[in-house]
Amino acid sequence: MPKQPERAPIGPVDASVVPRYGGEATFARLPRLDQVPHADVALLGVPFDSGVSYRPGARFGPGHIRQSSRLLRPFNPALGVEPFAEQQVVDAGDVVCNPFDIGAAVESVDSAVSELLDRGTKVVTLGGDHTITLPVLRALSRRHGAIAVLHFDAHLDTWETYFGEPYTHGTPFRRAAEEGLLDETRCAHVGIRGPLYSPLDLVRDAKLGFRVFTSDDIEARGAAAVSQDVRARLDGGPVYVSVDIDVLDPAHAPGTGTPEIGGLSSRELLVMLRGLAGLEIVGADVVEVSPSYDHAEITGLAAANVAYELVSLLALGARPLSSR
Ligand SMILES: N=C(N)NCCCC(=O)O
Ligand SMILES: [Zn+2]
Numbered sequence: 414m415p416k417q418p419e420r421a422p423i424g425p426v427d428a429s430v431v432p433r434y435g436g437e438a439t440f441a442r443l444p445r446l447d448q449v450p451h452a453d454v455a456l457l458g459v460p461f462d463s464g465v466s467y468r469p470g471a472r473f474g475p476g477h478i479r480q481s482s483r484l485l486r487p488f489n490p491a492l493g494v495e496p497f498a499e500q501q502v503v504d505a506g507d508v509v510c511n512p513f514d515i516g517a518a519v520e521s522v523d524s525a526v527s528e529l530l531d532r533g534t535k536v537v538t539l540g541g542d543h544t545i546t547l548p549v550l551r552a553l554s555r556r557h558g559a560i561a562v563l564h565f566d567a568h569l570d571t572w573e574t575y576f577g578e579p580y581t582h583g584t585p586f587r588r589a590a591e592e593g594l595l596d597e598t599r600c601a602h603v604g605i606r607g608p609l610y611s612p613l614d615l616v617r618d619a620k621l622g623f624r625v626f627t628s629d630d631i632e633a634r635g636a637a638a639v640s641q642d643v644r645a646r647l648d649g650g651p652v653y654v655s656v657d658i659d660v661l662d663p664a665h666a667p668g669t670g671t672p673e674i675g676g677l678s679s680r681e682l683l684v685m686l687r688g689l690a691g692l693e694i695v696g697a698d699v700v701e702v703s704p705s706y707d708h709a710e711i712t713g714l715a716a717a718n719v720a721y722e723l724v725s726l727l728a729l730g731a732r733p734l735s736s737r
């Protein structure tokens with residue numbers, strides 16, 4: 414059989430030909446999963462927020478992030494990559510999640526992510542509240558074993574339960590640690606700040622294997638310096654990147670459910686993300702975007718651009734070692 418010529422990825426709709434404010438709001442105006450023969454990377458919406466402890470609305474996050482992603486362009490100069498040309502990126506639509514049964518919703522996310530991974534597609538999940546990271550980690554660790562988690566968040570999300578419930582947006586990383594999904598020598602939280610329930614929260618969190626880089630550390634030492642330490646912590650195996658948009662200061666991301674003052678600027682978050690270039694990233698998410706508290710798409714734009722950086726990092730990771 415003659416070798417098939419390699420097909421170039423189908424990219425976004427060209428904004429210089431078709432106005433970017435019209436047409437279907439797939440992420441970055443990319444093709445849908447059913448429009449390509451094979452996808453290397455899929456953006457997957459998870460409209461679910463039954464795990465929240467305060468303001469609701471993250472169920473509307475995926476649609477809002479897509480709408481806010483219309484202005485993204487195909488070349489990322491900061492990382493020197495064309496993320497949609499070097500790999501086939503698609504929008505895989507939304508997972509159907511039962512809003513009245515958290516356990517069932519968690520199973521649905523696991524199945525949807527597993528199905529994509531089985532086809533050789535990496536997944537960047539658009540939440541949804543932070544509950545949804547647990548099933549993604551379950552699906553990934555079935556393939557990769559225990560993985561490092563880099564968790565950007567104001568909150569630890571390693572609390573025990575809320576109202577006796579194990580699956581909530583404040584507990585995913587405790588469940589993940591208990592289930593042995595995490596490489597406890599290589600996990601980190603970045604951007605932690607704000608009041609806790611008890612001094613023991615930090616002690617219990619450290620026991621799960623997380624190193625904490627606080628929002629104050631970034632203010633004191635600068636994002637570039639902290640990013641070096643984070644990188645050193647993660648190196649040596651598969652890494653999952655979870656971005657709770659409330660890692661940003663409410664001035665940079667007002668549209669979220671549990672806002673905490675004194676957070677990162679969007680510029681600092683970009684520096685931290687770009688510092689990950691070259692790591693073995695196996696999946697990522699952007700969660701906790703709650704559009705009804707957003708203004709002027711501030712949070713939507715931040716989330717869309719974070720997802721764009723994550724897809725860019727996946728493109729770099731897919732390059733042959735010699736050209737990274
Ligand atoms: N994952 C997010 N965004 N928040 C967790 C906060 C849990 C609490 O109410 O203490
Ligand atoms: Zn948070």
Ligand SMILES: [Zn+2]
Pocket residue numbers: 543566568570582657701
């Ligand atoms: Zn969180």
